[in-house]
Amino acid sequence: MTLHRMSPLYRKLAFLLVFAAPLPVFSSSPQTQWIGTWASSPIHPSHTLDPNHVRPATAPRPPRTDITIREVVRVSAGGETLRVRFSNLDGTSPLLIGAAQIAKTLHTSAIQAATARALTFHGEPSISIPAGALAFSDPVSFSLAPVSDLTVSFYVADASDFVTEHQLASASSYHAPGNVVANEDLDTPLIRTTWEYLNGIDVLTTAKAAAIVTLGDSITDGAYSTANANQRWPDELARRLQANPKYKRFSVLNEAISGNKLLVDGAGPNSLARFDRDILSQSGVKYLIILEGINDIGHIHTDPTDTTTAADLIRAFDQMIVRAHTHGIVVIGATLTPFHGAHYSSEKTEAIRTTINQWIRTSGEFDAVIDFDAAVRDPSHPDTFLPALDHGDHLHPNDAGYRAMGDYIDLKLFSLKPHTP
Numbered sequence: 001m002t003l004h005r006m007s008p009l010y011r012k013l014a015f016l017l018v019f020a021a022p023l024p025v026f027s028s029s030p031q032t033q034w035i036g037t038w039a040s041s042p043i044h045p046s047h048t049l050d051p052n053h054v055r056p057a058t059a060p061r062p063p064r065t066d067i068t069i070r071e072v073v074r075v076s077a078g079g080e081t082l083r084v085r086f087s088n089l090d091g092t093s094p095l096l097i098g099a100a101q102i103a104k105t106l107h108t109s110a111i112q113a114a115t116a117r118a119l120t121f122h123g124e125p126s127i128s129i130p131a132g133a134l135a136f137s138d139p140v141s142f143s144l145a146p147v148s149d150l151t152v153s154f155y156v157a158d159a160s161d162f163v164t165e166h167q168l169a170s171a172s173s174y175h176a177p178g179n180v181v182a183n184e185d186l187d188t189p190l191i192r193t194t195w196e197y198l199n200g201i202d203v204l205t206t207a208k209a210a211a212i213v214t215l216g217d218s219i220t221d222g223a224y225s226t227a228n229a230n231q232r233w234p235d236e237l238a239r240r241l242q243a244n245p246k247y248k249r250f251s252v253l254n255e256a257i258s259g260n261k262l263l264v265d266g267a268g269p270n271s272l273a274r275f276d277r278d279i280l281s282q283s284g285v286k287y288l289i290i291l292e293g294i295n296d297i298g299h300i301h302t303d304p305t306d307t308t309t310a311a312d313l314i315r316a317f318d319q320m321i322v323r324a325h326t327h328g329i330v331v332i333g334a335t336l337t338p339f340h341g342a343h344y345s346s347e348k349t350e351a352i353r354t355t356i357n358q359w360i361r362t363s364g365e366f367d368a369v370i371d372f373d374a375a376v377r378d379p380s381h382p383d384t385f386l387p388a389l390d391h392g393d394h395l396h397p398n399d400a401g402y403r404a405m406g407d408y409i410d411l412k413l414f415s416l417k418p419h420t421p
Contacts, residue, residue: 032204034083035211035284037075037144039200039253040166042089043268064163064196068181070153070174070189071198072105074230076238077251078146079203084119086127086154087134087199089277093160095129095197097121099181100154102142109174110185111151117142119154131160134199144203146242152198155179165196168258170222170232193227200253202283209249210286212237212414213279215271215320217295219337220256222402224391231399236406247411253282261295262316263308272316280327287414288324290317291334291372294395297352298344310355321365330416333366335373340383341394350383368413375408376401 084102088095100119103111119137121127129135144150157179173196174189214220214234222232238252255278259267268274271292279288293313300306317333324331335357339345357373360366376397378386385394389401397405 031207033207033209033284034202034204035077035209035251036253036282037077037079037082037201037203037211037251038073038150039213039255039278039282040169040195040198041255041257041268041274041278042087042164042199043167043257044090064156064159066157066178068153068155068176068179068183068186069196069198070109070151070176070186071195072149072151072171072173072228073195073198073201074171074235075144075148075150075201075203075251076146076242076253077203077205077209077248078144078148079205080141080143081139081204082142082144083139083202084137084152084198085134085200085202086129086137086197087164088129088159088197089132089134089199090162090164091129091131091160092162093131094158095156095160095164096126096158097129097197098126098155098157099179100125100137100152101181102140103151103153105149105151106185108172109189111153113184115142116182126157136202139204146248147239150201152201153181154197155181156197163196164199165194166257167194168218168221168223169193169195170225170227171195171230172228200282203251206249209251209284210414211251211253211282211284212287212289213253213255213282213285214289214291215275215279216256216291216334217260217267218256218258219294219396220254220291221258222254222256223258224393224396224398225402226399229399231402233397233402233405236403237409240406240409240411241414244411247414250287250414251284253285255279255282259295260292261299262292262313263296264299264306266299267295272319275320275323279324279329285329287330287332287416288320289332289334289370290320291336293317293356294336294339294353297336297349298339298342300352301344301346301349310352310359313352313356314359317360318365330367332368332370332413333360334370335360337372337397338377338383338385339395340381343393343395345394367416370409370413372405372408375405
């Protein structure tokens with residue numbers, strides 16, 4: 001029986017019974033804290049792109065009702081206690097998750113059944129998440145190895161037509177009818193390349209740990225990298241951090257959206273609009289790397305009505321620096337990579353890129369700089385991707401290019417002290 005059909009007395013009793021239920025106790029202390037170990041950035045259905053990053057789509061996705069969604073993610077930092085975050089940000093009605101569990105990944109849609117742990121929400125196996133809201137699971141004991149794959153399975157009993165999702169994930173997710181959350185494998189599942197509703201995973205760890213958030217577009221999202229191989233440059237950074245005893249306390253959260261811009265909506269909200277949601281609200285964030293702006297420059301080329309200047313984009317960076325510093329976050333600026341030969345390259349757009357890169361390198365506004373431009377450019381043609389690192393469209397790296405970017409980062413940057421407002 002639902003609460004709205006009960007008498008006032010029974011509603012009160014039911015409320016007391018539900019919320020008096022004993023919960024697992026995971027005490028925090030000055031020696032421990034939550035940090036994010038994996039995250040994704042939702043992109044509203046009206047702001048989606050086709051796989052070629054060209055045409056906006058405005059129609060809602062097919063309904064997600066009475067299906068199990070199984071998603072595999074590569075975490076960065078490990079831990080013994082974790083919690084999972086689900087989002088109904090773009091939903092227009094409640095998202096009802098009827099059951100959920102985590103498990104170590106075996107392969108594709110198969111899990112290591114002996115490792116499976118059910119998720120609860122305030123002690124209950126299900127939760128209704130209002131439109132526009134998100135929800136954390138209760139903490140659960142689980143031995144999560146660093147830089148490992150975790151499978152999250154959940155049964156969507158009801159949801160709106162508008163799906164909260166991260167498109168172009170370069171990773172496979174699996175759909176199967178009905179509640180088959182506990183199945184070791186899924187029979188002939190529908191395979192998708194999006195992360196739906198799953199929004200983040202946190203681990204409880206030492207108070208000295210911290211999350212590094214990467215804010216960007218398709219070059220940070222890993223466009224055209226090998227699917228299910230985790231070859232994005234933030235993945236390479238995470239591998240390097242976890243292999244170094246001095247820096248393995250750091251996690252990496254990829255908050256990129258392919259096609260995203262600093263100032264203009266169109267592939268998700270512009271980065272200024274999503275800054276609080278995707279950066280400031282992440283658990284344990286102390287460092288931010290910003291690699292953003294190429295799509296704004298491209299829009300200047302493709303839309304003759306766009307009067308954006310380099311100064312406008314620089315002001316956007318300045319706003320993000322101020323907002324991050326207010327929260328004690330170290331802000332690291334990354335130079336924009338070459339795009340000569342890409343579909344929107346021109347003398348005008350190259351001049352804007354050069355101006356912005358010069359400001360990033362020399363202004364002193366950022367706490368530190370990563371010169372990704374220098375990492376991937378052709379020394380003989382500085383406005384061009386080095387051919388060995390070019391995906392082929394002269395804009396995006398290939399796997400070797402992403403690896404070169406991740407390897408170029410000086411880990412000593414993460415010894416910088418957070419800025420004091």
